[in-house]
Amino acid sequence: MSTSEEWTFPDDVDHEVVQDALVEWYEADHRDFPWRRTDDPYEILVSEVMSQQTQLGRVVEAWEAFLDRWPTTTALADADRADVVGFWTSYSLGYNNRAKYLHEAARQVEEEYGGSFPETPDELRELMGVGPYTANAVASFAFNDGDAVVDTNVKRVLYRAFDVPDDDATFERVAGDLMPSGESRVWNNAIMELGGVACEKTPSCDAAGCPWREWCHAYETGDFTAPDVPTQPSFEGSRRQFRGRVISVLKEYDELGLDTLGPRVRVDYSPDGEHGREWLRGLLSDLSDDGLVELDESGDELAARLRR
Known part of the structure; x- marks a missing residue:
């Protein structure tokens, strides 16, 4: 693995070809989560808050039920906070503070922004409980105006595919360089999908039809370690x-x-x-x-x- 000071993108990798391969793969077939079919910032914020440390399959039912009960920021802002926290607990969505923050964020949108969501990552961070990652995700998926998302899955993909060193600043730089300009919605969905279904801790390169196998350093060498996969899976003789x-x-x-x-x-x-x-x-x-x-x-x- 190269160091962050030395690392540059491989000369034989054409950014546009790599970008097209990933987007085409994603658009041909991907997991059909309901929040991927909307650009409503409120609905997307709810999905992002619910998804924190919760398996996405479990989030779907809770997300749909939550929006049935409180379909807008107006409805959520007017709700009794105890009801919101009770809902959170009943669906085992983790820390109740997230429910409190989401309720307060809805009030902020109504009272401070006149019912219209802020659109940029910096503005979105002003909402209660919304950190850099969530702000960028909402800006990307609701307004197509975000930066490259860099979560654990994305780091794993970049580390394995292009031999990017395990360094947060380098991951941020590479992810930003690789994302097509003005395409944060589809790109961030696509690269997170790649990490979620093909480049998991135990990879499914061929079964998932990973579109980056041609360039992938891990696929070539058989070494599928990654920042969150400290031990190398057995592949000797495979x-x-x-x-x-x-x-x-x-x-x-x-x-x-x-x-x-x-x-x-x-x-x-x-x-x-x-x-x-x-x-x-x-x-x-x-x-x-x-x-x-x-x-x-x-x-x-x-x-x-x-x-x-």
């Missing part, structure tokens, strides 16, 4: 490990035939053995299906090269 070796070897050569590539991938490669041509063909076929490798069967021997 298919994932040998996929990474294939990619690493092909980066050094324009094209290699099976029997030239094989010994470079594993020392016990034997053309007709258990880990021979058929085994390697299967590995290359998977990589080809994932769009990472091109196969050429026009010659006497199957040849492989990285997809450009």
Whole structure:
């Protein structure tokens, strides 16, 4: 892992290509949380406060019930605080102070902002209980006017994918550089989705169709440690490990035939053995299906090269 002082974005990574790959992946299929279908800042603020240290699947029912009961800041501001806290407790949403702060924030919107939500992260931070992360999330998802979100999931993604060092200032800088200008709503949703379904503590790179596998340092090396994953998952001898070796070897050569590539991938490669041509063909076929490798069967021997 490089240090923060040394770290620069890899020269062979095109920001626009990386951005497009992630956004296309997200827009093609993502978890359909109801707050992703709204740009109402009040509804989004409720979802953000409820989601703090609470699994998103549990939040959906509580969020819908809360908005049924108090659909606007006006309704929440007029509510009895004890009722709001009681609701919070009944859904096991964590610290009751969050319910109190949310109630007070609704009153602020009504009394100090005339019922209209502030729109920028700095303004949103004036609301009771709204810190930098929540303010930026509401600005991003309600007004498409936020900065790059940097939460635990995003740090894990950047650390693994681009070998970004475990340094908060560097994470902030890289996340900001990578986010397309004026696209905070879709981008922040997309990169958090990537961390939530593909690049979890135990990754699901292939199963989730991670769009960054082509550039991912962890996918190439098989080392899926991260700031919140201090121990390396066992991958010695795994298919994932040998996929990474294939990619690493092909980066050094324009094209290699099976029997030239094989010994470079594993020392016990034997053309007709258990880990021979058929085994390697299967590995290359998977990589080809994932769009990472091109196969050429026009010659006497199957040849492989990285997809450009």
